[in-house]
Amino acid sequence: MYSKKECVAMLLAGGQGSRLYALTTKMAKPAVPYGGKYRIIDFPLSNCVNSGIDTVGVLTQYQPLVLNDYIGNGQPWDLDRLYGGVHILPPYQTALGAQWYKGTANAIYQNISFIEDYKPEYVLVLSGDHIYKMDYSKMLAFHKKKGADATIAVLEVPKDEASRFGIMSVDAEERIDAFEEKPKEPKSNLASMGIYIFTWAKLKQYLIDDEADPESSKDFGKNIIPAMLAAGEKMYAYAFQGYWKDVGTIDSLWEANMDLLNPNVPLDLMDEDWKIYSRNPVKPPHYVSAQAKVENSMITEGCEVYGNIDFSILFAGVEVEEGAVVRDSIIMPNSKIKRGAVVEYAIVGEGCVIGENAVVGARPESISNKDEWGVAVTGPGVAVPDGGVVRPKQMVSAEF
Amino acid sequence: MNMSNVLGLIFANMHDSTIYEITKARTMGSIPFAARYRLIDFPLSNMVNSGISEVGVITKHNYQSLLDHLGSGREWDLSRKVGGLHILPPFGNASSGIYGGKLDALNGVLDFIRFSKAEYVVMSDCDVVANMDLRPILDAHIESGAEITAVYARDAFRMEQTRSATVFAVNEENKVYDVLITPELSGECSVSLNTYIVNKKFLEAVTVYGVSRNKVSFERDVLQGMLRDIYINAYRYDGYYCRIDCMKSYYDANLSLLEPDVRKKLFLPHNAIYTKVRDRAPTRYGLDAVAKNSLLADGCEIEGTVENSIIFRGVRVKRGATVRNSIVMQDTVIGSKCDVSCAILDKDVMVSDFRSLVGSSLYPVFVAKGAVV
Numbered sequence: 001m002y003s004k005k006e007c008v009a010m011l012l013a014g015g016q017g018s019r020l021y022a023l024t025t026k027m028a029k030p031a032v033p034y035g036g037k038y039r040i041i042d043f044p045l046s047n048c049v050n051s052g053i054d055t056v057g058v059l060t061q062y063q064p065l066v067l068n069d070y071i072g073n074g075q076p077w078d079l080d081r082l083y084g085g086v087h088i089l090p091p092y093q094t095a096l097g098a099q100w101y102k103g104t105a106n107a108i109y110q111n112i113s114f115i116e117d118y119k120p121e122y123v124l125v126l127s128g129d130h131i132y133k134m135d136y137s138k139m140l141a142f143h144k145k146k147g148a149d150a151t152i153a154v155l156e157v158p159k160d161e162a163s164r165f166g167i168m169s170v171d172a173e174e175r176i177d178a179f180e181e182k183p184k185e186p187k188s189n190l191a192s193m194g195i196y197i198f199t200w201a202k203l204k205q206y207l208i209d210d211e212a213d214p215e216s217s218k219d220f221g222k223n224i225i226p227a228m229l230a231a232g233e234k235m236y237a238y239a240f241q242g243y244w245k246d247v248g249t250i251d252s253l254w255e256a257n258m259d260l261l262n263p264n265v266p267l268d269l270m271d272e273d274w275k276i277y278s279r280n281p282v283k284p285p286h287y288v289s290a291q292a293k294v295e296n297s298m299i300t301e302g303c304e305v306y307g308n309i310d311f312s313i314l315f316a317g318v319e320v321e322e323g324a325v326v327r328d329s330i331i332m333p334n335s336k337i338k339r340g341a342v343v344e345y346a347i348v349g350e351g352c353v354i355g356e357n358a359v360v361g362a363r364p365e366s367i368s369n370k371d372e373w374g375v376a377v378t379g380p381g382v383a384v385p386d387g388g389v390v391r392p393k394q395m396v397s398a399e400f
Numbered sequence: 401m402n403m404s405n406v407l408g409l410i411f412a413n414m415h416d417s418t419i420y421e422i423t424k425a426r427t428m429g430s431i432p433f434a435a436r437y438r439l440i441d442f443p444l445s446n447m448v449n450s451g452i453s454e455v456g457v458i459t460k461h462n463y464q465s466l467l468d469h470l471g472s473g474r475e476w477d478l479s480r481k482v483g484g485l486h487i488l489p490p491f492g493n494a495s496s497g498i499y500g501g502k503l504d505a506l507n508g509v510l511d512f513i514r515f516s517k518a519e520y521v522v523m524s525d526c527d528v529v530a531n532m533d534l535r536p537i538l539d540a541h542i543e544s545g546a547e548i549t550a551v552y553a554r555d556a557f558r559m560e561q562t563r564s565a566t567v568f569a570v571n572e573e574n575k576v577y578d579v580l581i582t583p584e585l586s587g588e589c590s591v592s593l594n595t596y597i598v599n600k601k602f603l604e605a606v607t608v609y610g611v612s613r614n615k616v617s618f619e620r621d622v623l624q625g626m627l628r629d630i631y632i633n634a635y636r637y638d639g640y641y642c643r644i645d646c647m648k649s650y651y652d653a654n655l656s657l658l659e660p661d662v663r664k665k666l667f668l669p670h671n672a673i674y675t676k677v678r679d680r681a682p683t684r685y686g687l688d689a690v691a692k693n694s695l696l697a698d699g700c701e702i703e704g705t706v707e708n709s710i711i712f713r714g715v716r717v718k719r720g721a722t723v724r725n726s727i728v729m730q731d732t733v734i735g736s737k738c739d740v741s742c743a744i745l746d747k748d749v750m751v752s753d754f755r756s757l758v759g760s761s762l763y764p765v766f767v768a769k770g771a772v773v
Binding site: 277278284293294313 | 435689694695
């Protein structure tokens with residue numbers, strides 16, 4: 001038990017998430033709050049634990065402080081283990097010099113010795129950008145049954161959206177015969193979910209070869225996968241069915257949160273058999289006052305609600321004063337919505353104060369020019385003054 | 401004051417009989433309270449927040465729920481190499497049975513007390529809910545030079561409403577000169593908050609002395625019995641607290657948390673009350689949900705109406721159901737079109753559709769754990 005692990009997970013958490021703008025200026029994308037009490041990284045971490053994978057390397061690079069603090073010793077996910085557990089892996093200096101992670105493949109390359117410590121047969125490569133519940137042990141069983149060198153999890157996407165993804169073509173045996181990154185004219189609708197299982201001995205060789213290639217951009221999607229495919233390695237597509245959402249943009253982050261309020265969306269956070277774990281903020285229960293009106297919403301510990309909440313998600317420690325209205329919005333931890341303020345179709349970052357009678361965002365039907373409409377965003381720590389206005393689609397950061 | 405010099409002792413089973421309906425299958429310390437806590441969370445968090453890092457929890461029977469709740473003590477930051485949480489079930493040996501009173505219980509854990517390097521012991525029961533800083537009390541204790549400091553509050557005491565209380569008579573020099581146990585009194589009294597600071601050496605000596613003379617009660621045999629021989633200092637606590645000594649007071653204490661002022665005094669941001677983490681999703685309110693003046697924990701699904709109530713983790717209130725002036729504990733399900741008013745529903749209760757449960761605020765209906773109505 002203490003000499004090897006069958007499968008080690010490597011979680012790529014160094015991404016900036018630049019299309020989340022103000023929300024990721026001070027934290028990496030996997031640390032972005034989601035769903036009332038989670039951060040995005042809770043999903044892959046909880047999936048690992050629930051799938052029986054107890055050794056996870058988290059590769060960090062961009063703004064890691066929030067993430068480091070959040071993951072800590074891994075205890076909230078039951079990943080504080082004597083052997084294995086969660087390890088944060090930033091780039092480090094070696095006798096040959098120091099370098100940043102130059103790409104997803106290079107990040108794994110630089111941690112070959114971490115992986116080798118566990119002598120795994122398989123390596124699961126994950127990203128910290130997606131919201132989904134998935135049993136990786138089933139994918140691993142598939143990988144073993146097929147005797148594959150690489151298995152890529154795929155999801156059927158609508159044909160017209162396929163050009164946004166890495167698209168696989170497969171034969172009748174689910175063996176991948178072609179892979180195209182963001183094709184203009186997609187040949188299939190099987191999109192890569194950014195979840196890979198590799199037979200470690202194979203992957204290691206490809207990582208070493210790729211590192212030696214000065215032309216390579218050291219990326220799984222652009223280099224490793226095409227190289228393995230070109231060499232005729234046994235690569236299979238593992239079809240995933242269920243909810244999966246990339247939360248890389250403001251709109252998709254907003255939608256993925258709103259999906260939790262839709263009873264028809266198959267992402268059940270209440271499922272006791274596949275819990276999503278998170279670091280608990282230690283707050284009292286939430287209070288809803290006699291004047292408050294709360295419908296179709298999710299509210300968590302530490303909130304004090306005196307206003308009207310509809311189709312919204314309140315994170316821990318949010319206060320909504322009397323007469324304030326929050327609709328179709330996401331209010332991140334410890335923010336305060338003051339008396340008379342109206343917040344609609346907005347994402348309010350952590351620790352914001354929305355002043356009295358301020359207006360943040362607007363309903364789409366209230367704007368005649370649809371190009372001017374979008375989700376309004378206030379970055380972490382923004383104070384919108386009393387009577388202030390944040391227009392739809394506007395994004396304000398701390399200097400507001 | 402260096403609080404590493406202080407050992408905490410919590411008595412989880414004291415006062416069980418005052419609220420026997422809820423303690424039928426649990427200890428006083430593991431009674432659910434305030435939507436997501438257990439009563440022991442309050443004395444335990446107070447000790448931790450005051451800097452005490454070595455705590456023994458003395459228990460007697462029905463302690464499975466308590467063990468499950470406390471685990472390694474990690475959630476209170478008491479999973480330590482040095483000190484930390486020690487659960488002390490009755491340490492019976494061939495010649496002695498299960499303990500009778502608090503003094504007897506102390507005798508059972510005497511080796512644990514002796515082993516500690518602390519000079520002072522803070523002893524607390526689980527019947528008082530407060531966010532109490534123990535540091536000024538310890539300072540006052542040391543300054544007084546007393547053997548024991550007893551914490552009390554001025555309280556409008558009414559005999560007919562209590563099943564157990566210790567009342568002190570205190571002079572101008574904060575010295576206790578009389579101790580009454582559940583007396584026939586009314587009006588404002590100095591009621592014990594069952595929190596004591598005792599010099600450890602004295603506690604060890606008095607335990608051995610008492611037990612060798614078949615004395616088992618700390619209150620009767622030490623506070624009352626030795627009153628003339630020792631110095632008992634009184635410390636008046638003026639912060640917010642509630643004493644739970646019967647069903648009515650349990651009910652009132654829970655509902656008092658609907659006052660914003662009470663929550664502010666009990667849930668201080670810098671002195672959090674810790675509890676076991678359950679990893680439930682946030683509470684979801686449905687399309688026709690109505691929630692008014694209520695306190696709710698995580699993991700609930702509210703589709704009906706909730707008013708003036710305390711709703712614990714994982715409760716489901718189905719469409720068309722109404723819950724008013726009630727306490728609903730973990731994972732209880734209220735069926736659709738039910739009418740629940742002035743009730744205390746223990747854990748895992750299932751109220752079938754269309755049922756009606758109506759109590760009175762003076763005598764709330766109680767439904768036992770796991771019952772199907």
